[in-house]
Amino acid sequence: MARIGRMVKEASVTELSSRLSERPNFFVTTINRLSATEADQLRQKLFASQARLIMTKRRLGHRAAEALKIGGLSELLQGSVGFVLAGEDVLQAAKIIVEFRKSHEERLALRGALIDGQLLDTHRVEELAQLPPKPMLLADVVGVVESLLADVTWTLERLLGEVMWAAEQAAAQKPAEPAAQAPTPPAAEPPAEPQQPGGGPSDG
Numbered sequence: 001m002a003r004i005g006r007m008v009k010e011a012s013v014t015e016l017s018s019r020l021s022e023r024p025n026f027f028v029t030t031i032n033r034l035s036a037t038e039a040d041q042l043r044q045k046l047f048a049s050q051a052r053l054i055m056t057k058r059r060l061g062h063r064a065a066e067a068l069k070i071g072g073l074s075e076l077l078q079g080s081v082g083f084v085l086a087g088e089d090v091l092q093a094a095k096i097i098v099e100f101r102k103s104h105e106e107r108l109a110l111r112g113a114l115i116d117g118q119l120l121d122t123h124r125v126e127e128l129a130q131l132p133p134k135p136m137l138l139a140d141v142v143g144v145v146e147s148l149l150a151d152v153t154w155t156l157e158r159l160l161g162e163v164m165w166a167a168e169q170a171a172a173q174k175p176a177e178p179a180a181q182a183p184t185p186p187a188a189e190p191p192a193e194p195q196q197p198g199g200g201p202s203d204g
Helices: 002-022 036-047 058-068 090-102 122-130 134-173
Strands: 026-031 052-056 080-085 108-115 118-120
Touching: 002 052, 002 058, 002 080, 026 090, 036 052, 036 090, 052 058, 058 080, 090 108, 090 122, 108 122, 118 122
Parallel strands: none
Antiparallel strands: 026 080, 026 108, 052 080, 108 118
């Protein structure tokens, strides 16, 4: 029986390690006297954001965390551990945990999280939960980009207008070139004197 018990624990650790590896963004909580009904309520709230709650004992949680080889992660595990495996919307999962903890402070404690390979403490997770939802963040980014493009377009149009105005002013102030004069015709040569018969000069 003892051997079967060890095999079951080993399988549980392997499965938990695999799930933590498949969903690298997760939150760590300590669950103290959280009733089954309250745990189901939390699970239902998390399900809307495609997140999952996995409850385990501290010892098994430590072994699963050690398999990930992430420094400082094991120190977050205290008491009965609850791993919240986040879905694509990490912000939404953080908001749900922080909001749920407000009405269950004595039964649920937020210990930290592993987000994008970085270990966050409780304070950082609370700051994360205060961020606006992802669609609003994207809308804000799009708004900022559109505003920058509008400013650049307006600036280019103003510069082009000033260049064209300067070119028109320069053309208006340029002196007119004198008209080309017609060439002067060559002077007429005097007619040749008629010669006397015999080719000699006339007698005086």
